[in-house]
């Protein structure tokens with residue numbers, strides 16, 4: 001049935017927001033239909049791991065190449081570069097993050113999740129400087 005695949009070919013790769021960590025095995029679906037699926041463990045933008053099927057991972061493909069945020073402006077912040085999964089200070093595990101340029105001249109690294117939440121509008125440092133000057 002179907003085309004023979006090498007189930008390990010996507011291990012270690014990034015598919016949209018999922019980083020495929022591990023191939024778990026070929027198991028029947030949990031819904032009881034008995035159809036066997038390739039299952040994988042992947043980590044999401046938060047570094048949390050989940051288990052899903054190869055089909056579900058493949059559906060994500062092409063959904064996002066992460067460049068769609070480049071050049072976008074959020075308040076004083078302009079997103080300049082996708083950094084991939086990096087160690088972000090103050091966050092546990094590897095996070096998908098962007099290099100961003102603030103109007104104050106600061107370059108900051110902001111996680112994709114934070115950007116998508118829409119809660120950013122400056123680098124955080126310039127805001128503090130302004131506050132201090134107000135005293």
Ligand SMILES: [Zn+2]
Pocket residue numbers: 076102103104105106122123124125126127
């Ligand atoms: Zn700033």
